[in-house]
Amino acid sequence: MATLVVADPLPSPVDDAQDIRKAVEGWGTDEKGVISIIGHRDAVQRKLIRLAYEELFHEDLIKRLESELSGDFEKAVYRWIFDPAERDAILAHDAIKKLVPDCRVIVEIACTRSPAELFAARQAYQHRYKHSLEEDVSAYSSGDIRKLLVSLVTTYRYDGDDVNARLAHNEASILRQAIEQKAYAHEEIIRILSTRSTAQLTATLNRYKDDHGSSISKELMGEPNEEFLPLLRAAIRCFSSPYKYFEKVVRKSIKDLGTDEGALTRVIVTRAEKDLKHIKEEYYKRNSVTLKDAVARDTSGDYKNFLLTLLGEA
Amino acid sequence: MATLVVADPLPSPVDDAQDIRKAVEGWGTDEKGVISIIGHRDAVQRKLIRLAYEELFHEDLIKRLESELSGDFEKAVYRWIFDPAERDAILAHDAIKKLVPDCRVIVEIACTRSPAELFAARQAYQHRYKHSLEEDVSAYSSGDIRKLLVSLVTTYRYDGDDVNARLAHNEASILRQAIEQKAYAHEEIIRILSTRSTAQLTATLNRYKDDHGSSISKELMGEPNEEFLPLLRAAIRCFSSPYKYFEKVVRKSIKDLGTDEGALTRVIVTRAEKDLKHIKEEYYKRNSVTLKDAVARDTSGDYKNFLLTLLGEA
Numbered sequence: 001m002a003t004l005v006v007a008d009p010l011p012s013p014v015d016d017a018q019d020i021r022k023a024v025e026g027w028g029t030d031e032k033g034v035i036s037i038i039g040h041r042d043a044v045q046r047k048l049i050r051l052a053y054e055e056l057f058h059e060d061l062i063k064r065l066e067s068e069l070s071g072d073f074e075k076a077v078y079r080w081i082f083d084p085a086e087r088d089a090i091l092a093h094d095a096i097k098k099l100v101p102d103c104r105v106i107v108e109i110a111c112t113r114s115p116a117e118l119f120a121a122r123q124a125y126q127h128r129y130k131h132s133l134e135e136d137v138s139a140y141s142s143g144d145i146r147k148l149l150v151s152l153v154t155t156y157r158y159d160g161d162d163v164n165a166r167l168a169h170n171e172a173s174i175l176r177q178a179i180e181q182k183a184y185a186h187e188e189i190i191r192i193l194s195t196r197s198t199a200q201l202t203a204t205l206n207r208y209k210d211d212h213g214s215s216i217s218k219e220l221m222g223e224p225n226e227e228f229l230p231l232l233r234a235a236i237r238c239f240s241s242p243y244k245y246f247e248k249v250v251r252k253s254i255k256d257l258g259t260d261e262g263a264l265t266r267v268i269v270t271r272a273e274k275d276l277k278h279i280k281e282e283y284y285k286r287n288s289v290t291l292k293d294a295v296a297r298d299t300s301g302d303y304k305n306f307l308l309t310l311l312g313e314a
Numbered sequence: 315m316a317t318l319v320v321a322d323p324l325p326s327p328v329d330d331a332q333d334i335r336k337a338v339e340g341w342g343t344d345e346k347g348v349i350s351i352i353g354h355r356d357a358v359q360r361k362l363i364r365l366a367y368e369e370l371f372h373e374d375l376i377k378r379l380e381s382e383l384s385g386d387f388e389k390a391v392y393r394w395i396f397d398p399a400e401r402d403a404i405l406a407h408d409a410i411k412k413l414v415p416d417c418r419v420i421v422e423i424a425c426t427r428s429p430a431e432l433f434a435a436r437q438a439y440q441h442r443y444k445h446s447l448e449e450d451v452s453a454y455s456s457g458d459i460r461k462l463l464v465s466l467v468t469t470y471r472y473d474g475d476d477v478n479a480r481l482a483h484n485e486a487s488i489l490r491q492a493i494e495q496k497a498y499a500h501e502e503i504i505r506i507l508s509t510r511s512t513a514q515l516t517a518t519l520n521r522y523k524d525d526h527g528s529s530i531s532k533e534l535m536g537e538p539n540e541e542f543l544p545l546l547r548a549a550i551r552c553f554s555s556p557y558k559y560f561e562k563v564v565r566k567s568i569k570d571l572g573t574d575e576g577a578l579t580r581v582i583v584t585r586a587e588k589d590l591k592h593i594k595e596e597y598y599k600r601n602s603v604t605l606k607d608a609v610a611r612d613t614s615g616d617y618k619n620f621l622l623t624l625l626g627e628a
Contacts, residue, residue, distance in 0.1 A: 119433070122470050132472045135509040146501070150509075154468035156436050158446045187460070195449040195464075 001277035003312035007040040013048035016041070017056050020049070029068040031302040034077070039309035042273055043083045050081070072261045073302040079269045080310070088113065088121035089128050091266060092153075096140050103149060105266070106137060107231050110152035111238035112245070115159045122153070144185035144228045151194035152235060158197040168203040171196070175208055179219060184232055193235055205240045215240065246271060247282040250291065259298045264307070268295075272310040280311065315591035317626035321354040327362035330355070331370055334363070343382045345616040348391070353623035356587055357397045364395070386575045387616040393583045394624070402427065402435035403442050405580060406467075410454050417463060419580070420451060421545050424466035425552035426559070429473050436467070458499035458542045465508035466549060472511040482517040485510070489522055493533060498546055507549055519554045529554065560585060561596040564605065573612045578621070582609075586624040594625065 011019070016037050023033035038046060053061040065077055079087060088109050095105035110118060125133040134154045138146055171192050178186035192204065209215045217236045223229055237245040246267050253263035271279055283291040292313040299307060308314040325333070330351050337347035352360060367375040379391055393401055402423050409419035424432060439447040448468045452460055485506050492500035506518065523529045531550045537543055551559040560581050567577035585593055597605040606627040613621060622628040 119470070126470075126472050130472060130474055130476055132470055132509060132511070134469060135472065135511075138505045138509050146505075150465070150505075151468075154465075154470070155448060156433070156440075156446055156468070158440050158444060158449065160444055162444055191452045191460075191464075195446060195452050197446070197449075 001275060002273050003276040003280065004042060004272045004310060005040055005312050006042055006045070010041075010045070013045065013052040014056065016045075016049045017053035017061070020053065020061065021057060024064055024068045031069065031073065032305065034065070034069070035302065035306050035309055038077065038081060039306060039314075046081055047083055069302075071303065072265070072299070073306055075261070076265045076269065076303060076306055079265055080272075080306075084117065084270070084273075085120035085124040086128070087270065088117070089125035089133070091270075092121065092125060092133055093129055093136070096136050101140050103141065103145060103227075103231055104234050106149050107152060107234045108238060108245075108249075110149070110155075111235050112242050115155075115157045118153070119156055145231060147185065147187075148190055148194075148228070148231060148235070151190050155194045157195070158200075160197060161199045162197075163199050163203045165203065168200065168207045169211075171204045172207040172211055175204070175216065176212060179216065182223070184220070184223075185228055189232070193232075193239075198239060201239050205236065243275065243278045243282045246275075246279045247286055250279065250283060251287065254294055254298045261299075261303075264295070264299075268307050268310050272312075276311065315589060316587050317590040317594065318356060318586045318624060319354055319626050320356055320359070324355075324359070327359065327366040328370065330359075330363045331367035331375070334367065334375065335371060338378055338382045345383065345387065346619065348379070348383070349616065349620050349623055352391065352395060353620060353628075360395055361397055383616075385617065386579070386613070387620055389575070390579045390583065390617060390620050393579055394586075394620075398431065398584070398587075399434035399438040400442070401584065402431070403438035403447075405584075406435065406439060406447055407443055407450070410450050415454050417455065417459060417541075417545055418548050420463050421466060421548045422552060422559075422563075424463075424469075425549050426556050429469075429471045432467070433470055459545060461499065461501075462504055462508075462542070462545060462549070465504050469508045471509070472514075474511060475513045476511075477513050477517040479517065482514065482521045483525075485518045486521040486525055489518070489530065490526060493530065496537070498534070498537075499542055503546070507546075507553075512553060515553050519550065557589065557592040557596045560589075560593045561600055564593065564597060565601065568608050568612045575613075575617075578609070578613075582621050582624050586626075590625065 020034060020037055023030040023037075038049070041049065050061045053059075053064075062078065062081055065081065066074060069077055079091070082090065091105055092109055095102040109121060113121065122133045125131075125136075129136070134150050137153055138150050141149055174188050175192060178184070178189050183189075193201065196204065205216065212219075215236075217233045217240065220229055220233050220236075234245065237248075249263055250267050253260040253267070267279070268276065280291045283289075283294070287294065292308060292311055295307050295311065296304060305314060334348060334351055337344035337351075352363070355363065364375045367373075367378075376392065376395055379395065380388060383391055393405070396404065405419055406423055409416040423435060427435065436447045439445075439450075443450070448464050451467055452464050455463055488502050489506060492498070492503050497503075507515065510518065519530065526533075529550075531547045531554065534543055534547050534550075548559065551562075563577055564581050567574040567581070581593070582590065594605045597603075597608070601608065606622060606625055609621050609625065610618060619628060
């Protein structure tokens, strides 16, 4: 469930665009005013505001906000304001083009979006960057990591709920064999993870756990932390327990020395309209602290206010 | 250019549906009547006829035609009547599910359709078979062939015309190195073939030819004809010279001992609305016989009449 609280009653996009204009024009910027609007509008509403703003003031709202805002708050607004497909394209591109590509972001996008959402992100990527996502992913990675990432981003999974129990049994055994042989990048592992429907894959992973007493991701925990293995584990966790996966990304982003604002912002903006409520619950269960308190302690100013707004806590 | 000759003036879909009904009802079927209608309607018009027929007579036109027609003619009508995405899905499924999968059909679909067409075929495949195309392709293939096929069918290439000349030069060298080492299934070959836009790939293949004096597909000709190599060559030819590729499929389907109606029908129905005129020209250049005469000599009856109609020769 989402945490985003959409304004009720909802002003028209034209009213919103005019109010944002008032907040950003002249000396100083009324950041609270900006948050009070865009922090309470869903993706479609934000898009309509962008269109209305362009129509009324002949300038790009996103560019204007970039020039008026700054720091982590600016970055978070810049992530939030786009619709999910464009945002995923930007997240993926930024992750790939880093000096050391942040492959976990690619795995996360590939494995937590619906097949239609992932495809929309690939279309948005091409539209923006004049390359395909898989083209850039494969040009900036190599070896087993490339195999895993390209397979995950290019798939267009079947989206139905049908599960073939025999297949789940067979493929759980195939996974088991490969993992026993420590052949973690085995082509069968990659094939199963990257082609099966989420429903089928979940059945296979559950079957694995039932048959062998522990989950794959637990079994991989004891292994040396090479570059490939954490990505494989992340992919599996994105399928088997996405809320736990996101909880961990948030937890680590806050707990590590210095906050990883990129990761914290990413989870909050990408999940606020989706399942951030579940992630919050997961966070509290795991840490005995609310995510609200944790975020409030670790961040400050407009950035903090904005995140708390998206968390449904302001 | 297409060879399909659309009727002018064009009857309404309702008139067409009624005329087809007259041709198929009662004793005996008026095959010529069926051909005179569906052999002169494009994909959108055929779809409207199917809808009108269902609406008027409460039965599925395709099922009715299947029960009324027979042999190669029936199969050809069954291929033609669908829209291109559904047809590609059926062609791919039939090819995969053969006792010995016909992987060339998969390569052909993956490498001669536009990115949007290939994606539409993947959607149609899921809709029809409740699996993804890549799921079935990877489950029914293995090793290097699987790597090639899955990469080709899952890609969603950038569709623009921009070409990076330096990249073409670099990747021509990468291809050259792999081919000199006879590492035909090298991951770099598969990466380049399966992620670059068609425009970029064409530039790279041309660059290869300019730098090394002969094309990749020529160089691969001398090599032992394992299973993988003909597929790699087919993929390259689909990009570098699709008309020649299709000409060869048709030529072999006619020349080999006994006509390969499956291949002959496939090329004619899939290209009649696209570029069959160019393929006909290529055929004449290569064989000094018109494709019309070759088809007329090798086929007979309603099947022959139907193919010649789609060839724009009846």
